[in-house]
Amino acid sequence: MTDSFAVTQKAVLLGPNDRLLLLENANGVWEFPGGQLRVGENPITGLKRAIRGTTGLDATVDGPVLNTAWEIEEGGAFAAIYRAHSPTEAATLAGDHVRAVWVEPTEAIERDLNTTQKRAIERAGLL
Template sequence: MSRQFAVTQKAVLFGPERRLLLLENEAGVWELPGGQLHTGEQPVPGLQRAIRETTGLDASVDGPILNSAWEIDEGGAFAAVYRARSPTEQATLAGDHVRAVWLAPDEALERDLNSTQKRAIELAGDS
């Protein structure tokens, strides 16, 4: 039996002040910027596209720092989280996001994020 998997990519996105970006969606959930990988798209350009579409930021993306998979409905989901950098903190929101905040990593960890995103922030550091 074949199962469908959604592939999502997120970024621990640091700005020039060494703060990272969190987005709040319409449901009031905080998350890291990113989105789904399109069919045929390479991972890094796909993540750069998703960041640009949701925040207006042109980010440079380093290697992945965390991968996670879980079951949803009758399929599954896979997320890859990367470390990334933006030359500016001037985000312009699009899509289903209503607020963007730039926070120090310890402040970001105080937000109501899922355990995968919190672990990614811990692993990302700011090196």
């Protein structure tokens, strides 16, 4: 194991009708919008940049709902998941995402999300 550590930030992103945005990546995995934090970048600024880069949406970020860390082959990984809002549901995909869907939080839980994502939806006060 190396000393490297990746920091990812994701958002439980709600639209104007309180529906949640889920992105499907090229591997068929559903995930929240977001991305890696850059060295020296403010966390909120970085999350807004990542949301805009993957969805084209300008979001406001309320605050963190869940932090988690785990080992990966290259070292370690840390994810901070925030609750955020978008004034529109007009997402445009970029990167390795193939589909975007806006769903009710209860419908999101029924999808094949990992335990951390489901817990983040709950901790965001959506269930």
